Amino acid sequence: MSTITYYVALPFIRTEEGTLVPGEGVEAQNEHQAKSRARTMSLSVAAAIAFSRKGDADLGDFEPAEILARYGDTPDEVD
Template identity: 40%
Template sequence: MATKTFYVVQPYVLGKRGALKAGQAREARSAADAERLAQRLSATGAGAIAFSREVDPESDDAEPPILIASYGRVPEGAFEAG
């Protein structure tokens, strides 16, 4: 079983009435890139999280996500929902 590591950044923006909403998730090349991107996106939005996830492309089995970084405001439990 060969796994692949995916690095993902999930930004959050303020919606109507100040509610946090998920923006467009982005894939990064490495953990360091994901952390930098999350920090940069949090400066222009409400916040962002960066995480990695091991996935077996053949079976679509995935390990639980691993938090790399969290910046700014993110919804409570956002990482657990990822």
């Protein structure tokens, strides 16, 4: 098993109905870059988070995501 850590910045967009929905995540090379991208995303959308996730993509076996940073009005369900 080859475990790798993925870092992602994920935007949240507010719909016309007022709910927040996730946009397209952007992979980053490290924690700092994920936080920076999420912070930048949050300037043009309702919210964004940076998270990491460890796992083996070949097996599809992943640990739960770890939230690294939140920016803006993030949904409660993100915990």
